Amino acid sequence: MILSKGLKASSPLTTAQIEKRLNDVGVSATAQRIAICKYILCEADHPTAEDIKNWTDLNFPKLSRATVYNTLEILVQAGLLKELKLPHTGKIVYDTNVEEHFHFLDSATGKLFDVSPEECQVTLAMPKDISVQGVEVFLRGKISIK
Amino acid sequence: MILSKGLKASSPLTTAQIEKRLNDVGVSATAQRIAICKYILCEADHPTAEDIKNWTDLNFPKLSRATVYNTLEILVQAGLLKELKLPHTGKIVYDTNVEEHFHFLDSATGKLFDVSPEECQVTLAMPKDISVQGVEVFLRGKISIK
DNA sequence: ATGTATGCAAAGCATTTGCATTGCT
DNA sequence: AGCAATGCAAATGCTTTGCATACAT
Numbered sequence: 001m002i003l004s005k006g007l008k009a010s011s012p013l014t015t016a017q018i019e020k021r022l023n024d025v026g027v028s029a030t031a032q033r034i035a036i037c038k039y040i041l042c043e044a045d046h047p048t049a050e051d052i053k054n055w056t057d058l059n060f061p062k063l064s065r066a067t068v069y070n071t072l073e074i075l076v077q078a079g080l081l082k083e084l085k086l087p088h089t090g091k092i093v094y095d096t097n098v099e100e101h102f103h104f105l106d107s108a109t110g111k112l113f114d115v116s117p118e119e120c121q122v123t124l125a126m127p128k129d130i131s132v133q134g135v136e137v138f139l140r141g142k143i144s145i146k
Numbered sequence: 147m148i149l150s151k152g153l154k155a156s157s158p159l160t161t162a163q164i165e166k167r168l169n170d171v172g173v174s175a176t177a178q179r180i181a182i183c184k185y186i187l188c189e190a191d192h193p194t195a196e197d198i199k200n201w202t203d204l205n206f207p208k209l210s211r212a213t214v215y216n217t218l219e220i221l222v223q224a225g226l227l228k229e230l231k232l233p234h235t236g237k238i239v240y241d242t243n244v245e246e247h248f249h250f251l252d253s254a255t256g257k258l259f260d261v262s263p264e265e266c267q268v269t270l271a272m273p274k275d276i277s278v279q280g281v282e283v284f285l286r287g288k289i290s291i292k
Numbered sequence: 293a294t295g296t297a298t299g300c301a302a303a304g305c306a307t308t309t310g311c312a313t314t315g316c317t
Numbered sequence: 318a319g320c321a322a323t324g325c326a327a328a329t330g331c332t333t334t335g336c337a338t339a340c341a342t
Contacts, residue, residue, distance in 0.1 A: 001273050030297065030340090049332075064299040069332065087231040087282060090307090091331070104276065115272070122283065123267040127147050130250065134286035136233060137268065141278040176316095176322065195306075210324040215307065236332090237306065 001104060001113050012042045025078040035060040036071050040081065041096055046112045048091045086112070087138055102137035115139060147250060147259050158188045171224040181206040182217045186227065187242055192258045194237040232258070233284055248283035261285060 013021075018037045022029040039055045040047060047055075049068050056063040072094060075081040082095040088105055093112070102115040115137070122135050159167075164183045168175040185201045186193060193201075195214055202209040218240060221227040228241040234251055239258070248261040261283070268281050 001276060028296080028341090032298070050330095062299075066300075066333085067298055070297080085231070085233040085236075087233075090231075090236075104272075104278070107279070119271050121269040121271070123269065124285075125265050125267070126250075126261070129290045130147060130287060131290060132250070132285050132287040133253070136284040136286075138282040138284075139270075139278050140280035140282075141276060144275045144277060174316095174321080178323070208324075212308085212325075213323055216323080 001115055001119060013038065021080070022078075025080060027074055027078050027080075032056075032060065032063050032067050033071050033074075035063065036068065037075070037080075040075075040094065044094075044096075046084070046093045046095055048093050050091065052094075088140070102139065104139040104141065106143050107140055108142055147261055147265060159184065167226070168224075171226060173220055173224050173226075178202075178206065178209050178213050179217050179220075181209065182214065183221070183226075186221075186240065190240075190242075192230070192239045192241055194239050196237065198240075234286070248285065250285040250287065252289050253286055254288055 015034055015038075018034050018041065019029040021041075022033060022037065027033065035056060036052060039052060039059070044051060044055070049065075049072060052072070053063075053065055053068050056068065072081065072083075076083050076094075079098060080096070082098050084093045084095050084103070086093060086103060086105070088110075095114075097114050100117055102117070102120050104113040104115050105111075106113065120137055120139070122137060124132055126132060161180055161184075164180050164187065165175040167187075168179060168183065173179065181202060182198060185198060185205070190197060190201070195211075195218060198218070199209075199211055199214050202214065218227065218229075222229050222240075225244060226242075228244050230239045230241050230249070232239060232249060232251070234256075241260075243260050246263055248263070248266050250259045250261050251257075252259065266283055266285070268283060270278055272278060
């Protein structure tokens with residue numbers, strides 16, 4: 001299983017690096033957006049909008065809720081983020097892993113893990129007139145403690 | 147692919163039949179619950195609470211929103227219904243198919259179809275310390291018109 | 293200056309809750 | 318009477334929106 005942190009920058013990104021990533025996808029790098037990206041790309045693990053707001057309240061005072069949602073939408077459009085609506089919660093969570101992958105929820109802790117397509121293979125045998133364009137898999141279970 | 151209607155009673159259930167099904171699972175069969183079941187078990191296809199409320203507004207005046215939600219929760223607890231939180235909508239939908247199965251969303255029409263475990267097989271190759279207890283699969287695609 | 297981004301507060305929407313009322317048994 | 322079920326309306330929680338202000342080029 002992919003540990004979610006594994007895909008993130010192992011060390012915090014610099015402001016300049018974040019600016020470049022934003023510019024590369026055509027998003028102007030405002031201070032608010034950089035702050036949000038710092039949290040999302042380096043610290044957070046499948047954060048919700050609320051998680052992000054809580055973090056900015058501590059680290060970037062006066063950043064508004066609207067800007068959080070607005071920025072998230074822009075980052076999703078830009079392909080830097082994936083929006084997840086998972087069945088275990090009503091809240092939308094955001095994923096920095098934009099490659100194809102699935103999710104595993106540890107029911108004991110509520111923690112989400114990414115699952116690679118190698119670890120979870122889906123074999124379809126659907127009627128010929130059905131073309132499947134997207135596959136989402138959500139797993140629940142437990143991690144046994146050794 | 148299982149046509150959703152295929153699992154429903156092919157002809158409308160009688161009130162007596164619904165009463166029996168409710169009693170069998172230990173749910174007292176009130177007029178409101180029977181009305182809701184009539185819609186859910188015979189007419190509806192993956193309805194939302196709102197769909198049900200709209201139907202009862204026409205067919206069982208004065209049935210309150212609270213009773214709709216309350217009844218749905220009871221039916222879910224009783225195992226007659228499954229609650230689905232699917233990623234394409236913010237609304238909870240209810241499924242009369244309580245057997246293990248997955249879902250396919252026709253992106254063209256927004257219509258949901260049940261998918262049997264034979265049509266969609268999931269092969270897991272997870273680390274040994276992970277025990278998976280639940281698998282949910284959501285497919286999106288198109289149905290080609292012949 | 294001009295357009296974009298932001299902040300604030302209010303609105304939306306689905307769902308939940310509290311509580312008084314109704315209706316069985 | 319006693320208890321469960323219902324109805325009503327308000328509250329909740331997440332997300333979205335409208336609009337005025339501030340910012341950057």
